[in-house]
Amino acid sequence: MSVETMREIQAYGFYIMLIAMVVILYSYWFHLKKSEKTGRRDYEKYSNLALNDDLQDEILESVSTSSKDTNRSVKK
Incomplete structure (x- = not known):
């Protein structure tokens, strides 16, 4: 294979x-805008996360615990 062919490839x-x-970039941007528009996520809350990082600050999202989530051990 010549150098010219390799350069062309x-x-x-x-x-x-x-x-x-x-x-990929535009599809990710579209996904973010769509999920923010439908109300699934509010990404403006996450933009202030670096500023409001004290222990006394409010929690952004609450995590629900179910029976499926509590058993996350790896089964062999």
Whole structure:
């Protein structure tokens, strides 16, 4: 395989990866906007997490405990 062929394959790979990363980025952005719009998550609360990190601050989300969650041990 010549050097020119390898460079051409490398260029095609670069553009394919670039397009894939752009698609992943925009799909993640769309997911965040959709989940915030439907009320599933409020990401503005999480933006203040670094500022409000004392022990006395309010909890962002409560975690529900069920029987399935309490038994998380690895079974062999």
